[in-house]
Amino acid sequence: MQTAQRIINHYRRNRFIVCTICALTTLILTLSIRFISERNLNHHRTVAFANHAVDALDNVLHPLQVGRNVLLPLLELPCATAHLPLRKQAARLQTIRSIGLVKEGILYCSSIFGARNVPMRQLQPDLPAASDLLLLSTDQSLLKGSPILIQWYPASADGQDGVMEIVNIGLLTTMLLEPQQPQITSASLTVGKRHLLYGRGVVDTLPELKKDEERYQLSSQHFPFTISVSGPSAGELAFKHLPTQLPLAVLLSLLIVISPGWRRPAE
Numbered sequence: 001m002q003t004a005q006r007i008i009n010h011y012r013r014n015r016f017i018v019c020t021i022c023a024l025t026t027l028i029l030t031l032s033i034r035f036i037s038e039r040n041l042n043h044h045r046t047v048a049f050a051n052h053a054v055d056a057l058d059n060v061l062h063p064l065q066v067g068r069n070v071l072l073p074l075l076e077l078p079c080a081t082a083h084l085p086l087r088k089q090a091a092r093l094q095t096i097r098s099i100g101l102v103k104e105g106i107l108y109c110s111s112i113f114g115a116r117n118v119p120m121r122q123l124q125p126d127l128p129a130a131s132d133l134l135l136l137s138t139d140q141s142l143l144k145g146s147p148i149l150i151q152w153y154p155a156s157a158d159g160q161d162g163v164m165e166i167v168n169i170g171l172l173t174t175m176l177l178e179p180q181q182p183q184i185t186s187a188s189l190t191v192g193k194r195h196l197l198y199g200r201g202v203v204d205t206l207p208e209l210k211k212d213e214e215r216y217q218l219s220s221q222h223f224p225f226t227i228s229v230s231g232p233s234a235g236e237l238a239f240k241h242l243p244t245q246l247p248l249a250v251l252l253s254l255l256i257v258i259s260p261g262w263r264r265p266a267e
Contacts, residue, residue, distance in 0.1 A: 138201075
């Protein structure tokens, strides 16, 4: 009788050990799976944010590229004749702040101001240029100091003649680069060596990353700009969110323990 009782006690002890190991394994696996899933989801949200911003800016710049064939012939006309077509083209491209015609390095016609006589170097030191140029700068004429994105298309070999289209990038970035907490704490547009930070304007250098932050960058395949997204690493966010997954993991572990196989056999 004592031998039988010892066998039963030994069996119960072994079964308790096995069930405990199974419960702990279930707990660890559940938390691990939830951690990996949450980490991947956080990374996907960051990538989706950057993709959306790049696609949206591509869609803004593409009509400018197509429409330059309409604007370049206007350089052969005096401003009095070219002004109305300029205004119509600017109205058609709703993201455009203004369009300017440049002849021999002089801005001689603007869709907003009409006839002008201003050296381009005085307004934008990098213009005119001999090749197509996308430029991030600040407005020196209308809303002084506000960020602008300039698309320049030359019409002569030396680049002294051309068309300048100014995109109202400040309004666009307000919609496209608004951070989405907690995954994204900062977002910016980079063109050349200048950066437009959400809420901070145009700067020459990106701010240093804080501890445990990462920066994800995505460049356009069609135009020379890059979207940068900063925030806590996907793994860190997933780890901070892990305690919210603990009740589910514990519940699954308890189900292992109190399953029918754990009921005491009839004596």
